Amino acid sequence: MLGSLLDGFLFGFSYAMIGIGFTLIFGVMQKFNLAQGATALAGAYLGLALYRLTDQLAPSYVMFAVAVVGAGAIGWLIYQICFRFLPKEYELAPLMSTFGMLILIEEIISHLTDAQPFEFPNPLLYGAFEFADGEFILRHDYLLLAAMALAVVGMLYYLIFHTRLGLATRAVSERPVAAQLCGVMIDRVNEKIFILSAGIAGATGFMIAMTIGTIIPGLASVMTIKGLVVAVFGGLGSVPGAIIAGLILGMLEAGTAYMFNATIRDIVAYLVLFGVLIVRPTGLLGKRSLYQ
């Protein structure tokens, strides 16, 4: 059981990452990008495509780069189509629009791959640290996942607090109108955060596919849901909140799956979501400032 929890903890980092993607966008635009999970998946598929096109010779880190950059490009596209030209106060239209994109991307992938699952190469497949004669296993790939998540968070921290873009982002997330009056171009900031968030999604999608070992189009919806749960649970707009929520969700899921079965696990996740929304919509670390 403890092993399960530990695995859940580490895997929770991936949930945290998707959640961060959602929360970043909500922080600056007060809207959701429901295509976040689809972007993550698309990134992973792009990496896979490179792998297959090069006859399985491409090294993983190159695939990774392709995934991130590809996802970033898709993010840019989504921003243009679903957000840029829609009235700012109308939250619902972008929501539906990104939902449309989610379906679109998932369908395109389904058609290009005939909806068949593909094996996803995992260079760390059998590596693991073993403790207590195999009682405790810390998989290498999970550890890499966690390490990457921490790296991303570190990078975000640097970006938000030590660069001009970060300054602009914080300004926009607190007072969009005042920020505009100070010369901040909101569209540009939104766009860049979007691309950043999409890149993170691509990285996450890649890592998730890698640790699971197979990739199917259905992963997009799954990632979207988990990301949403995490973002809301942690408090929309709060990056630290998303991290904590991701880890908790990971452990919660692992625990319920261990004790019951997969369906109960999902029900629990949704009940948590519903409960949090009703009782404390601002989540764990609520939104006053994006980066407390």
Place this chain on the structure above:
Amino acid sequence: MLVLDQVVKNFGGIQAVNDLSFEVKAGQIMALIGPNGSGKSTTLNLITSVYPLTSGAIYFEDRDITRLPTYQVIRAGIARTFQNIRVFDNLTVWDNLWVASKRRPEESRLKSWITADRAARAWLNEVLKNSHLYDRRDVLAGNLSLGEARRLEVARGMATDPKLLMLDEPAAGMHVTEIAELVDTIRTLQQQGTTILLIDHVLDLVMNVAHKVVVLNFGRKLAEGTPAEVQADPKVRSAYLGTKEEA
């Protein structure tokens, strides 16, 4: 009729209303004035339960309304208008009033949800005519001119058949002629039996129409009395105009 008893409202660290007590007697026109930020609008919001009180109590006709939900405060007989006009843009003028009108006891509850019977329609038509909006009754409220929308705002308040009508800065942005009309309207309403609580800055309106004035400053009651008394009060003068500097 309306009694505020040591009402306090804190928003986080800010004390918007501090130990405020006053009474509005039935049939009066009472005005609440004070510089911006003195807590006037907050007081209205507290009376209609838009915000909960931090402490203190509010009584209406000897009934404790401190914790009543907004719609029940309204049904008890208090109506209010909003400073930034909040009519239902997507409904016609008629519907705006209809939705607010109280069911008369002899009308069946079920039926009142569907149509307006003869008596109800007569009542609404009368309110419409008094507000000079009868000709515009089929117009979408969103298409009204500003003046018409203001009248609708007041009319909707009157449609709830209130005993006390609270007006939140009704004279904002009006010029002299309009203010004179507003004075007439308020006087007429009072003569017909409605008690009025008025918030405004425009002293021309307030001093002309009010029987009694309460002056607020930083959430506290600064002075209370007839318009003449209040105007002469040095505390009020210094709050509004500043104190004279010793040369």
Place this chain on the structure above:
Amino acid sequence: MDYVYALVTQTGIHVLLGLSVYTVALTGQVSFGQQGFYAIGAYVSAIATVLWGVPLLPALLLGTVVSAFIGVMVGFPALRVKGLYLAIATFAFGEIVRNGLNILYVTREVNGIEVGPVGPEGFRHISYFNDNGWTAFEVMILVVAIVSVVLVIYALLERSRLGATVRAVGADELAAATAGINVVWIKVGAFAIGAAAAGLGGGLYAHYTTFLSPLAFGLSVAIIAVAYVLVGGLGSWLGPVAGVLFFLVLTEGLRFLGEYRMMIYGAVVVIAMNVRPYGLVDAKMVHLVKNLFRTGARGAREET
């Protein structure tokens, strides 16, 4: 001809789904969870006819009532939040229902076969129509009749004080409360009515397709239901109908694209949101059309 009957029947059922989202949307909230009530109505009425031998109309009624009841239970807590939060909360509800159906195992032996919902494998043999000799044509007539009655009720209510009150709440909750309206009850009431509509649709759906699977009540249904309203507009009950017809024409017109259909749905929603964010039949349009009809009658109106 059977093909046309099927089309009309499906359209009717989807109109109920659209109306379900529409009702809640009138109070200013969007629910992405109506598919949950759709599922509840479907399963409850199917269980009634298949496992308990209840005749069709009472079974449909039961499905509708149970949905409405659950609508009230879910509505009270859920409607404490608004906007995007409510959208997600309702979606979570829909998913809870769907997952719950995955672990629902209730079987009985009727006439020699084992019937009832079997978790993820679904619920087969919902053969009421077959068993009682209904033709495709008769099924269609039934659906059309029921949907017409519902639409008439909606049309009447829209001109009533209740209709105006619901829209007032949708326009401005604070102003509505200040007009003496009990906003909470109106919102929960609308939610319950929406749930009932979805439940009724679900019941018809169950007996029409004779087979239910939890898979059928997921993300796609959530989206399509909302899409009907978003594209069709909120101006009046015609909105969701227009939305359903719009997608119907699209689907049938693009039938040759076969499996690409969902992709097209997605793309169309994206485009529609950009071109007409407030839908085909929005409030301004309704008022415009109403006025066209009224200018003639205005002269004849009496004063009371």
